[in-house]
Amino acid sequence: MKKTFGIYVGLLTLMMAFVNPLQAQSTVVDLDRKVSLEATTKTEEFAVTVGEKASRLDIMIQSWVSAGELTIEIYDPAGEKVGNFSVGNQMQTEVSVPVDGKEEQVKGRISKNVKEPAQGRWVVKVIPQKTTGKVEMRSRVHFD
């Protein structure tokens, strides 16, 4: 009887050991956006809201430009610029080149990974100047 009880307690302990990590598994909030630009000049802002107790923020933005100039800027909730890049393609043509024609394109990519990110509104600014191309944004907020 004592032996059976010992086995039972052992199994229960093992179960608890497995159940706890399962409960602690992280929650993830994904946000994907795609923006197409056709000789666009209007600046757009995209916000990533980081809530309380977020353990990590990953932002990845990439862009392909076949004409014009494009600037991407990332701002933290305090308004500080924490990352940026610009890509430009000064093609002397009225006809927009398809964005899949790789040789004519210019590509930019930025990754920002922040542990324990500041709570609030992280902003991605997309600043095109007569830009033809596309922008892809991927953000992920982790909660442990």
Place this chain on the structure above:
Amino acid sequence: MNKLLPFLYAMRIYAPIILLVLALAGAAGAVFAQEEGHTIRGKLQVDSSWNAEVYLSYLPTFDDLHRITNQMIVDRVKMSPDGSFAFSTRFLPEEDGLYRIHLTKKGDPAASIIIGGRDQNFLFLIANRNTDLFVYNEEGVGLFDKVTIEGYLPNHKLQEISQIASYIDSADVSTSNIKRTFIAQAIYEKLRAVADSSKHPLTSLFALYHSNFLSNYVNNKGYYEEYLQRWQAENSSYFQAFREQIPQRQAEKSSSMVWLYAILFFGLGWGGRTAWSMLRNRKTKKVQQLSVQERKVFRMMQEGKSNKEISEACNIGMNTVKSHVSSIYAKLNIKSRKEAMDLPKN
């Protein structure tokens, strides 16, 4: 002696040709040597996800650190299977400039920039026409995470600055938000100290551009005033772009422009008034040159009287009045009765 004669005869004919060939060979050798000249060489260990091509871009300002266009790429070379590559620097300007070498991921266009993460694909260099550099990396980490630059000394400083600046991102790991802010501030402070102590203008500015100077300027004006004073002789595109970005200087510039406009406005006003007054005085003086009868006619003209009224009042004929009026116009250099009325009344 007889045997030597044909040889000497032959030499008389062939010696100039031999000398010419030797001279040409020497010149060609010199040209080839010059062609080889100075180089930016390197040996990079890359995995199969990268294209075996290296690009060299010219960055005209520090605002272009994270900017890429096809036009910025000044040269491209193939990497040999062992990762070796070499750019000739013979076409570069004689002055130091900021350059960036980058590789591309398979499937990406030539003009592509990747910022952050293991795939960061570029390295900054300072070079000129006479620069010799050798760049190599360590395997197993990001492409340029552990890179060594041998050769032109300012690049060692550039590496040191990049290393310091990279701590800002590594501070993201396992620290609280407040602590991270403190670390970032300390790193910016360190970068400003590097900028201050750096003897080379480009390395100095490179450090400053990594120190978040736009935010820092408001609280640290003295530092930037002294900095600009120190590098006031620097007229490169790098310093010109930097000067344009100092907000207070722009504010001061616009404030001084306001003052300039104000002085100009008041100056013009005062000048115009003085000129008008001088003109009036001159005409007043001229009035004194009129004869007694002309002055009498002039006063009546100023009162708005017609020739007929003047004729009756002065008891003179119309033709005499007209003659006086013509004389008054000529002496006072005026063309109408209205101008006469505008002149000061005696």
